[in-house]
Amino acid sequence: MRALPVGRNARAGVQRFFALTAYRLGSALHLWHAGFLQHPHQTQRRNPGKSAQSRQSACAPFMSSCRRAVVVFSMLRKGVASAGFAIRAKRIFLLVPVVANIAATPAPQALLQLADAVRNPQGSFSTDITLSEYRERRLVATSSLVVYSQPAENSGQYNNLIKFTRPVDDAGKLMLRNGIDLWLFDPVSSASIRISPQARLLGQASNGDVMSTVWAKDYAATLTGAATVADGDGAAHRCSVLHLLATRPDVTYQAIDLWLDQDSHAPVRADYRTQEGRLLKTAYFRRFENILGVARPTETVIIDGLNPDWVTVMESAHITARSMPASWFQRSYLGRFAGDAG
């Protein structure tokens, strides 16, 4: 490496240090801007409305109905006794079938909340998760974790603490997520290091796949139609189809097509996508069991979007409601965490 000229005194050295840091940071940002380090915000700027357009063609009739329904509700709320009552009354009459249709189905965001209630028990809970990875129908790797989830006080999301229990190399490692704050603790080094959401620690599964999340807090939903689809057990379900768009850049998936059973509102299938609509993974939910009073999926089969022969099965067991001290979810506590004993 080339020897660089150095200032005569410490002050010059400090200046040079920060200049070098700024230069290297600038280089990294340049790469980022050039597309090598892609950020969801940037892709949004590059393809403004592209995916929205393609969705719009499929959803246009329904969206139009929704808009009209909103107008109707707005009018009713503001008072029908105004001067334009006759005209409005005519519009109301014309839109009665639409309103009746909408009234039969909860609003998309409400549907999402119902789905969340199926996915996550109320309050704090823990879950044992086993991940099995298949390549060309052959089991190639397994790992297991315990996920401790606690509703966060302010955000409405979950704080998650993950304890790795298998394979042996990873046993005892901890991963903590509070919002966008993500930390990895390795008992060998006794050190906690901040990691980025893109850091991959679970094979093909994303960190977001195993952590408890509230979709309704991270996504804006639109209802795009209804369809009959098969769940992971092959059983057919009549489903409402939602399209979810992330409201924050740091979520695992920027867009989701979600099929929810029309009766139970349980998730049946999800297509996880990039902001441009590229398919990343497809998830099939299966093995519904009555857990804490609700039929919940205990297995999720995740299929790679590029290679359908890459399959991960995420199996949940021992979903248990429990109280946990808030200190468990602080980075300073990671070195003290001893599992269920506290």
Add this chain to the structure above:
Amino acid sequence: MSATARAQTPMPWLPPASSAPDPAPVTSDQMLAGVSAEAWYEHFDVDLGRAGGKGSAGGDDARLVIDYRRIFKLTPWLELHLSDRFDETELIDGPSFSQGSFTAHGAVNSLREAYLAVRLADGASPVFVDAGRINVREGVGSGYNPTDYFKTDAVLSATTFDPGALREDRLGVVAVQAQQIAPWGAWSLTLAPRLAPPVSAVSLDAKAPPLYLGLDRTNGYAAALAKLSPQISQAVSADFLAFAQQGHAMQLGLDLSALLSNALVGNVEISAGRQAFLAGPDSAPQKTAWDARAAANITWTTPQGIDVTIENIFDGDGLTGGQAAAWSRAHTAAARQHYAALVEERSAAQEPLGRVGAFARLGWRDAFQHQGLSLSAFVLADESDGSLLWQASASQSFGHWTAGTNCGAFEGRRVSEFGSNPLRVYFTMHVARSF
């Protein structure tokens, strides 16, 4: 294609429900215990000219390592932490020379940690007190940790030059440590008494007896470290440190870590205080003055899961480029000896010799989608004298078994931080079995 139409596409193959075998779970006891036996073969090329001789030669070592870590849960509020490493290294053939921890031959035992951890208060703000030998590690840097104040002279035996591994395989300091974790953050106070006279340069090089505790390395001076870790925000975290050591000026430290994007993490680590500046061969040693030591890095995780880290290193009291050049022009035996002592002292202290440096690392876990395959490489450069150290590593785990290899080299002029090391090239292979 609409979502409705997509739903009608044929379903791909799904594994039958619960078809995966359920391997024996790792018990809590297994998680708290880690015992491994390692067999190493090490090949090295030595520049004997750098070691005071002539010419160059190759050599081979065989090494056996027993690594033991265990946490005994004595009661719900009391734990005993033990961590020990025993190395037995035999020279198979080649020149015998002593140059730091990598080439120490014979039996070396490193009692890394042995302490009791007590939980004194529970609830929302638990309090813990630890007492014994504790490996107190600080810092968010990757190649250099200026706020890792207890690192000086702490490495007794090593099989790698990876700065991350050296932080793990070192002797802890004998201390009493109190920590409280509260909703607003955490604080800790570590008090380390003086238990032996400080280690001398001669002792650093001398062969340690098998049951050497190394108290002169870790507890040669009484010291205190205070740390405050407030909860600032989700995206930014900070640790504020104050370190006082007998016979040395107080040092103030800051460890800052921030999430810059979905794939970028940035860290800054700064330590400031009065230090004695290194000088050139013709200059009298400068008096102590305020000085800063720092490391700043960015880690980018690629979509494939490769971690790329680049780090700038600054050591305000290190040699400038001019001073390093002056040392390389000094040909007297006294100057060479003086320079060698400087290099060894800074190396043992894990402080850079030069004022400006750089570090870069690539790490790839489960490389090529292959579970258990880890690849990594790093370069540590002294930009003041143009020398560098690089190492590339690969390992593959098969359940309880792991096989791995390292290779690396010290590059640079004979009178430079890394070029002065007699080791020129090294290559190691090892097999480990964990129990």
